[in-house]
Amino acid sequence: MSATRPLCFQDLILRLHQFWSEKGCAILQPYDTELGAGTLSPHTTLRALGPKPWAAAYVQPCRRPSDGRYGENPNRLQHYYQYQVLLKPTPEDSQQLLLDSYRAIGIDPELHDIRFVEDDWENPTIGAWGLGWEVWCDGMEVSQFTYFQQVGGIPTVMPSTELTYGLERLAMYVQGVENVYDLDFNGKGLTYGDVFLRAEQDYSRHNFELADTQMLLTHFNDAERESMRLAEAGVAQPAYDQCLKASHLFNLLDARGVISVSERASYIGRVRALAKAACEAWLAGEEETSHG
Amino acid sequence: MAELFIELFSEEIPSGMQARAADDLGSLLTKALDGLNPRDLRTFFGARRIAAILTVDAEIPARSVSERGPREGAPEKALAGFTRKHGVTPDELTLENGFWVLNKSLDPVSAESRVAEAVPELLWKFPWPKSMRWGAGSNFTWVRPLRRIACLLDGHVVPFALAREGDDAHGLKASNLSEGHRFLAPGPFEILSGQQWQEELETRSVIVDMDSRRDMVRTGVARLADQHGITVVQDDGLVDEVCGLVEYPVPLLGKIDAAFMDLPAEVMQVSMRINQRYFALRNPDGKAAPYFAFVGNLPFKDGGKLTTAGNERVLRARFADARHFWDLDRKTKLADRVPALAAVTFHAKLGTQAERAERISKLAGTVAQAMWLDGAQIAQAERAGLLAKADLTTGMVGEFPELQGIMGGYYAAHDGEDEAVSRAVAEHYLPRGQSDDTAKAPVSVAVALADRLDLLAGFFAIGELPSGSGDPYALRRAALGIIRTIRDNGLRLDLTELFAQAANGRTGGELAKLPDFIAERLRVQLRSEGERHDVLAATLAGGLDGDLVRLLARTSALSEMIQTEDGRNLLAAAKRAANILRIEDKKDGPHTGAPDPALYTQDEERALAGGLDQAVPAIETALKEERFTDAMQAIAALRPTLDRFFEAVTVNAPEPEVRANRLKLLSRFRETTALIADFGQIEG
Numbered sequence: 001m002s003a004t005r006p007l008c009f010q011d012l013i014l015r016l017h018q019f020w021s022e023k024g025c026a027i028l029q030p031y032d033t034e035l036g037a038g039t040l041s042p043h044t045t046l047r048a049l050g051p052k053p054w055a056a057a058y059v060q061p062c063r064r065p066s067d068g069r070y071g072e073n074p075n076r077l078q079h080y081y082q083y084q085v086l087l088k089p090t091p092e093d094s095q096q097l098l099l100d101s102y103r104a105i106g107i108d109p110e111l112h113d114i115r116f117v118e119d120d121w122e123n124p125t126i127g128a129w130g131l132g133w134e135v136w137c138d139g140m141e142v143s144q145f146t147y148f149q150q151v152g153g154i155p156t157v158m159p160s161t162e163l164t165y166g167l168e169r170l171a172m173y174v175q176g177v178e179n180v181y182d183l184d185f186n187g188k189g190l191t192y193g194d195v196f197l198r199a200e201q202d203y204s205r206h207n208f209e210l211a212d213t214q215m216l217l218t219h220f221n222d223a224e225r226e227s228m229r230l231a232e233a234g235v236a237q238p239a240y241d242q243c244l245k246a247s248h249l250f251n252l253l254d255a256r257g258v259i260s261v262s263e264r265a266s267y268i269g270r271v272r273a274l275a276k277a278a279c280e281a282w283l284a285g286e287e288e289t290s291h292g
Numbered sequence: 293m294a295e296l297f298i299e300l301f302s303e304e305i306p307s308g309m310q311a312r313a314a315d316d317l318g319s320l321l322t323k324a325l326d327g328l329n330p331r332d333l334r335t336f337f338g339a340r341r342i343a344a345i346l347t348v349d350a351e352i353p354a355r356s357v358s359e360r361g362p363r364e365g366a367p368e369k370a371l372a373g374f375t376r377k378h379g380v381t382p383d384e385l386t387l388e389n390g391f392w393v394l395n396k397s398l399d400p401v402s403a404e405s406r407v408a409e410a411v412p413e414l415l416w417k418f419p420w421p422k423s424m425r426w427g428a429g430s431n432f433t434w435v436r437p438l439r440r441i442a443c444l445l446d447g448h449v450v451p452f453a454l455a456r457e458g459d460d461a462h463g464l465k466a467s468n469l470s471e472g473h474r475f476l477a478p479g480p481f482e483i484l485s486g487q488q489w490q491e492e493l494e495t496r497s498v499i500v501d502m503d504s505r506r507d508m509v510r511t512g513v514a515r516l517a518d519q520h521g522i523t524v525v526q527d528d529g530l531v532d533e534v535c536g537l538v539e540y541p542v543p544l545l546g547k548i549d550a551a552f553m554d555l556p557a558e559v560m561q562v563s564m565r566i567n568q569r570y571f572a573l574r575n576p577d578g579k580a581a582p583y584f585a586f587v588g589n590l591p592f593k594d595g596g597k598l599t600t601a602g603n604e605r606v607l608r609a610r611f612a613d614a615r616h617f618w619d620l621d622r623k624t625k626l627a628d629r630v631p632a633l634a635a636v637t638f639h640a641k642l643g644t645q646a647e648r649a650e651r652i653s654k655l656a657g658t659v660a661q662a663m664w665l666d667g668a669q670i671a672q673a674e675r676a677g678l679l680a681k682a683d684l685t686t687g688m689v690g691e692f693p694e695l696q697g698i699m700g701g702y703y704a705a706h707d708g709e710d711e712a713v714s715r716a717v718a719e720h721y722l723p724r725g726q727s728d729d730t731a732k733a734p735v736s737v738a739v740a741l742a743d744r745l746d747l748l749a750g751f752f753a754i755g756e757l758p759s760g761s762g763d764p765y766a767l768r769r770a771a772l773g774i775i776r777t778i779r780d781n782g783l784r785l786d787l788t789e790l791f792a793q794a795a796n797g798r799t800g801g802e803l804a805k806l807p808d809f810i811a812e813r814l815r816v817q818l819r820s821e822g823e824r825h826d827v828l829a830a831t832l833a834g835g836l837d838g839d840l841v842r843l844l845a846r847t848s849a850l851s852e853m854i855q856t857e858d859g860r861n862l863l864a865a866a867k868r869a870a871n872i873l874r875i876e877d878k879k880d881g882p883h884t885g886a887p888d889p890a891l892y893t894q895d896e897e898r899a900l901a902g903g904l905d906q907a908v909p910a911i912e913t914a915l916k917e918e919r920f921t922d923a924m925q926a927i928a929a930l931r932p933t934l935d936r937f938f939e940a941v942t943v944n945a946p947e948p949e950v951r952a953n954r955l956k957l958l959s960r961f962r963e964t965t966a967l968i969a970d971f972g973q974i975e976g
Contacts (some may be wrong), residue, residue, distance in 0.1 A: 039811045055678050073616070089428040090437070093305055109475045113588045115537055116339075118306035120422065131424040131436065133304060138602025139568050139586065147437070149422050159426050178605060 006175045008187035010208070011106055012060055012167065019104040022058035023086065023097060028058035033241055034248040037062050037123070038084030038164055042237050045126060047086060048151045048160050049279055050286035054088040059167070063248060065255035067202035071197045074179035078203050079196070081167040088160035090147055098135065098145060098163055106174055113138050121146045125247055125268050126275040127153035130162070142170050152279025153272070207255040208263050216256070220249040227274045236282035243274035293404055294350055294446040296321075296330075297486045298411065299343040299470055301440035307536025308959055309421060309435060310337040311502070316419055317344050324410040327352035334486075336500045337792050340474070343500070345486035348445075352401040361385060361392035371737040404445055408452040411443060411466075415454060418586040440480075441466050447484050464934050472496020473539050474589055497590060498539040512543030513585045517573055520545070521582040521694040525561065525572040534569055538589040544596045546570075546604045548582045552611040555618060556702055562692045563610050570607070617687035626703045626717075629682040636684055639765075641754045645681050651796060653677035656742035658793050662785050665734055669712065676716035679704055680739055683717075698723040712736075723773055730780040732774070740777055741790075744770040749794035752809075753801040771813040778840050788838035807836040814840070818847075826944065826975045827851045833970030842918060849920035858928040865934040866971040869958045872943055876955055883955035891953040896933075896940045902932040903961055911967050927968055934961070 007015060017027050031041040038060035039045065047054040060082050066076030074114050091097060095116070099109055108116075116133040121144065123129070132146035144164040168257050177183055181193030228241030250267045253259050259267060298321070305313065314337035321344055322330045328348035343520070359378065362370040364387055371392060375382055378394055385392045416432065425432040432438075432454060443450045443466035454461035465888040469480040470489060477496035483489045493500045499508065505754045509531050518522050519919050535541065552560070557572075557580040564570035564584055571585040586603055588596060633646035642648070657678035660670040683689045683700035701718020705711070712735040719736035720743050722728060731740045747770050758767050778785060791806050811832055820824045828847050836844040853859040877883060907926050914923035943958065965971050 074612065092427075092428045092437075092439075094437075110590070110593050111598050113590075113592075114475075115589060116304035117537060118304075118308075131422065138599045139570075139606040140602065147426050149424055159380060159424070172606075173602070176605075178608065213669075278557065 002270045005187075006184075007105060007171070008175075009167070009171045009192060010186050012171050012174065013081075015105050016165070017057065017099060018124040020085055020100050023055075025055045025057040025087075028056050030058060030060050033244050035060060035244060036064055036125075036247060036251060038082035038083050039123060039125065039128070039162065040244060040247070041084065042240055043254055044086045044129070044162065045151055045275075045280045046236065046240060046279065048088065048148050048156055048162075049154060049283050051157050052088075052286065053158070054086060054160070057083070060084050063251070065203075065207035065251050065288040066162045067257070068200065068207050070204040071181070071193075074181070077180065077196070077200060077221055078207060079167065083165040084169050085163040086160055087163075088106070089158045090161040094145075094147075094163075096163040098143065100237065101141075101163075102137070105170070107137060116145070117141075117270065119144065119146075125271045126151065126279075127161060127272050130159075132162075137173060140169065140173060142166065142173060152277055153276045154283065155271065207252060208257075211252050211256055213253060213256050213258045216249050220253065224251060224270060224274060228277060231274070231277035231281045234276055234281050236285055240278035243271065243278050246274060247271045293347055295444075295486055296325075296348050296403070296407060297343070297347050297442065297444040297483065297489065298345075299341055299440070299442040299483070300438060301341045301442070301471060302434060303436040304339050305337075305342070305435050305536075307339075307533045309340065309813070310339075310536050313418075313420065313435070313533075314342045314344070318346075320418075321346065321410075324408060325403075327401070328406055336490075337502060337536075338498065338505075339537060340471075341500070343489075348403050348407075350403055352403075352406060354398060356395060356397040359394045361394060364390050364392065366392075401733060404448075404450050407443065407445065407450045408466075409483070411441075411450070412452050412454050415441070416456070427462050430459050430462050432459065432464070438462070438464060440464075440469055440471070442468060442470055442483055444468055444485075453865055472498050473590065474580065476540070479591055479681055489908070492946065499541070502535060505538070505541050506531055508541045509534060509543060509587055512541070513571055513587075515581075516543055516545040516585060519704050519854045519975065520573075520583060522573045522575055522583065524585065527565070527571065530565060530569060530571060534587045537569070538587055540590050541592050542588040542596065544586055544588055544600050544603075546584050546586060546600050546607065548584060549604075549608050549611070550582060550614065552608070552868060553580065553582055555611060555614055556698070558695060558698045559614050559618065559688065559692070560611070562695055563614050564607070566692065566694070567610055568603075568607065570603075608897045613691075616692060621686040621688055621699070621703060622706050625707045626679050626700060626709070627683045627707065627878045629685045630678060631834055632685045639750070639754075642750045645684060648750075649678050649681050649856050652739065652742045652748050655746055655794055655796075659741050659745070659785070659790065660735070660738040662790065663734060663738060663783060665738065669735055669738075670712055672712045672735045673716065673742075675709070676704075676713045676720065676735060676739045677742055679709070679713065679717050680720050680743065716740075722778055725769075730777045732781065734888070737777055737781055737783070741785075742775060742794075744774050745790055745794040748774075748806060748809075749791060749796070749798070749803065752803045752806050753798040755793060755801045757802055757805070757809075767809075768813060771810055772816065772817060775814055775817060775840065779844065782841055784839060784841055786838040787840065788836070789836075809837070811836045814843075823847075824851060824975075825860060826973055827854070827969075830969035830971060830973040833973060845918065846915075846920045846969075849924050852921070853924035853928055854974060856928065858931045859924070861935065862928050862931045863971060863974060865931070865938065866962070866965045868938065869961055870972055873955065873958055876944070881955075883952060883959050887953050887954055887956040887960060891950055893945075893950060894941055896937045897957060899933050900930075900937045900961070901957060903930050904957075904964055908964055908967070911964065915967065923968060927965065930961075 019029050028043055031201055035041060041060055043056050043058060061079060061080050063079055065078055067076050069076045075223055102125055115136040119132055119134045121130050121132060128151045128212065130146040130148040134141045135143040135145055146162040148160050150156060171183050172180060179189060181197055183192035185192050185195055223242045225244040227239050227246060230239035230242060250271060317418055318333050318335040322333060325348055330346050330348050331345040334345045334483035334520045361374040371382060380394060385394055411430050423435050425431065425433055426437045441464055449468050450466055453465035471480050472493055473496055482494055487776055490500055499505050506923045513524050529559050561572040567718060573581040573583045573585060584585040584607065588599055592599055630649060633649055634644050638643040638645050638648045653674045656673040657670050679700065683696055683703060686699055688699050689696045697720060698718055701714050704714035712733065715733055716736040716739045719731045720739040722731045722740055723733045731737045748767055751765050751767055757767065787810065788807060795803055815825055815828055818828050827850055830849060831847045854863050887901060907930055910926040911923045914926060943954045943956065
């Protein structure tokens, strides 16, 4: 860390935007539906497929209903932010780019212990896997680094580098803070807790106690049907939106504890089928445009 | 001859794959360069590279080879195929012994061209357990992106490229360049030789020799611990893993916040090891010390102050998570968790963990009875058996499966279960591995045995036996656990009876094979202890004695006996008798039944018969009373009588009835030895 005052949460994001913008990335805005991870955004999932180059960076709010802790756990949130970068094809200096971005936010690799620790990444709900690392800074995982090998059950013809920063963790690290709610949000006295604590409390009650499971189940079935119908019609991203909705509804049902262990695998399989269909529809369109 | 140097420089290789990959590189090179007589192989591995240095001949000398083709008179087509394959015309073939033969003389091949041909092929096919594609379109895969290939013969680059038809293989080609430490010495340097490479890497903050890295970690951590009067918990696996993560190991010590020191030591240690790759430390009294050791990847500019503070903070967050589970889990009694085991499948054909808990409980009571434990202890064994698997539903075991049993023990103690019960819950997994101790407390022993008996009987009943290399349910380990627990505690149990109890009414499957399975594990175990496997085979000839203690006592008495001079000679006599009987029985045998004293013609016959008459009851009594050494002595005492018999008596006497009677006498002797063991199995 530099001797100057550490970055506040929003400046951390601005620095990363600045850095990746200079490296030629399109700076995109968060996707407007609930996602469990930045990877699930169509800006990553769909773009990772097919033969066209792509470079984008964006912040993505992530929802993990079961991780809610009523605002009482200093490290766990049911809503948090990921900073997501997708570089396609994989640049020769992928690792160096990541390290340079750390320098840009004030982490000096000669003062801190940066390590690339094996991690075989896999996301069964969208039929994706890749090889890469957890990137550790002084024993803490601050990023995920993945070379995509397959998405939507389809091998990536042009592999991409995916970099995912856990923004809260990184900010806690940079600011030397041990409770996420104490994070300096804007450098002017606003804390992360001021912005999000109430929402964490309310959503925890919603996710674990209040959400209407019958309604969620109906919505899940509707989204599934709609997604399939749209994929068959060849409109990839709308089909994928419905797949994302189904995925989030499944996560909520899971948090409400109404899905048994044996049902779980079947739900994941249903979502994966939607992802696959949407990805195939996307790829079909891509091939048309690249030949047309 | 020349020095061949190869380095494959890549992005970070998973720690656990490095050693194997370096071995593979060495053996694949040795195989591929066979004609160059490769030798003096040394391999290296680390976070970002695998390398090999070896000596090879300067060339594969000129030589001739002959290839056998089709038979004389074979169809035209076959001959045409053969000539086409070798690019020759039919008049270049000669006829030898009815076959068309091509005698080729091969020109010498330089080491350079052989290496240039062999290495790319080897790299395209390199056996990584998992490999990946990268870049814009090559199908060349590696464990993570391969960035440089250095390949030198006596300091000169061996020119080759990885590119193949239509695939540029990322433009990778052989060079003389390597790189040092990622942060301390970025950028390439030139390699001149294997020796210079190693030295240059060291000046560039990369310790490329694994043993040196291990040494730096071990001595470094020990020195830091020593400064605080504490010691490191030995963990060779962790040392190796850490050495695969760092190029320049720098051990550092961090402090554990006092607020977490009341967590169970095992919880702290597992969390540190699994999540953080930290070493645990112990106070002189054996209790957890408030420190942890970790290994950085470079000598930090500030001596490691910032990184230590960072690691301490991370550990506080980890321990806060562990505390969350620890506090939460203790709110539900272990006994109240048993019903929830009905939702945990043990095996599709063997039911749930709840059913298994019931079985273990019952069986633990049976074993406790067989161990002559008192009524209270039998009840404790049943209770502990019921609770043994209940911690599978706790948050802590969900997070750290390696803590199963240990957590159960803590939670049972917290619930106020009897000390013997909570101890048995904790210890019933013992021994976890070869180097682990076995359970010693009687109730723990009963549950440990019951757990494994149920496991073995269950899987044998459904026919799920271990195969040559596969043992997915760790049945061999379970069998060995039973053997070791029985031996260590000198338990007089009838395993055959206990297997019947464990079968729990089930029959069929492969249950009948269970005694042989135990016998086989016992054989393997004794062999690894340096015991003679043939002696055990001799005592096992009649099938497994379910009382392993008795079986082993007999084996060891036999083993001692055959090392004495009397024993050796007796063994020789027994073999001689067996040989004679085998040959003669083939002619007109078998020669069994009591010999007729009236047909003895020599004193030596009468002496032997008398000796046997005395020995048999003595041996039988001694065996019954388990005085195995006495039994051995009783049979060994026959030695002089036997010697004299074989010296003076011709077994195959001309008179048929005398011969038959002598064979019966020998047969009687053989039966007597069989009381002790099958001497025929003993070698030498």
